[in-house]
């Protein structure tokens with residue numbers, strides 16, 4: 252049974268231009284979150300999608316401030332702050348995120364707030380390297396973006412569904428805003444709130460709902476809040492603001508459904524995976540190098556190479572993984588659709604990745620992933636396609 256919609260509604264105001272207005276705006280956002288927290292839907296947990304970027308940080312701050320305003324005996328709803336680690340996150344972003352998670356955890360523990368800070372990750376057989384180097388999936392591009400679902404949507408969905416089955420429902424709290432982009436606006440407007448409620452049904456996960464406490468804030472509001480409001484967990488947002496300055500721009504937000512996957516790996520999402528071959532140039536890593544972190548040059552060079560070899564027929568099998576040889580009509584021509592990277596190409600990619608790892612001086616691929624990759628290769632070499640029963644991937 253879906254949960255009863257809360258009766259208390261509050262909507263964040265739209266614009267602010269001065270510090271005083273920002274203060275009022277912020278107070279209203281926090282009051283709105285507090286009202287929602289204490290609404291009739293008391294027992295369904297909140298799951299904050301926390302990427303460590305500016306919008307989800309503002310949401311986390313609003314929730315923590317609201318929680319502190321609620322008397323301890325009324326803090327009945329559990330809050331999960333959940334981040335997804337694709338295992339190929341941009342290194343400075345994951346470092347910032349890890350630090351933030353530690354800070355949030357310490358604050359929650361010391362104040363006995365009903366908060367769990369958690370990280371989701373792709374399954375061992377579905378990581379970027381296991382699929383690309385193990386199974387030979389070609390470097391992702393706009394038309395074959397196999398990664399977003401496996402690296403981001405599935406791990407987060409598993410966590411949400413775990414809560415739905417344990418509690419009957421779960422409410423995902425997201426830092427999405429109408430003015431982020433046209434596609435974001437479309438995705439937000441596609442679903443109406445439930446009657447008398449701030450909740451929208453999740454587009455794909457039955458029993459899950461979405462709550463968007465900062466949906467009406469503008470980007471200026473967000474920066475003003477971060478610049479002027481100290482977070483309840485101490486210190487300032489200076490590190491986060493510096494990260495954006497260094498990386499020259501955007502971020503890869505939390506992606507929860509195939510609807511939103513289109514924004515992953517585009518020019519709007521420059522804080523995505525460092526391996527992302529969907530974008531033409533990785534502006535965030537380039538920005539980080541330009542601001543003095545030269546060790547990241549090795550990553551930029553590797554990513555570019557991975558992108559360049561994608562369509563080189565020397566590195567691609569004629570057959571697909573299920574043995575099929577596919578042709579697609581293209582105008583008057585019939586065009587061969589190449590299969591996965593050949594085993595030789597996969598070995599070449601692994602060698603180059605390990606060399607890059609040596610130059611970079613930190614882990615880029617784990618020992619577990621290398622083990623998985625060798626097991627997949629051994630299976631592929633030792634058994635004919637028919638016995639492997641591969642799907643057409």
Ligand code: SF4
Nearest residue numbers: 398515516523524527
């Ligand atoms: S950022 Fe790029 S590589 Fe990472 S999941 Fe999105 S599209 Fe795929």
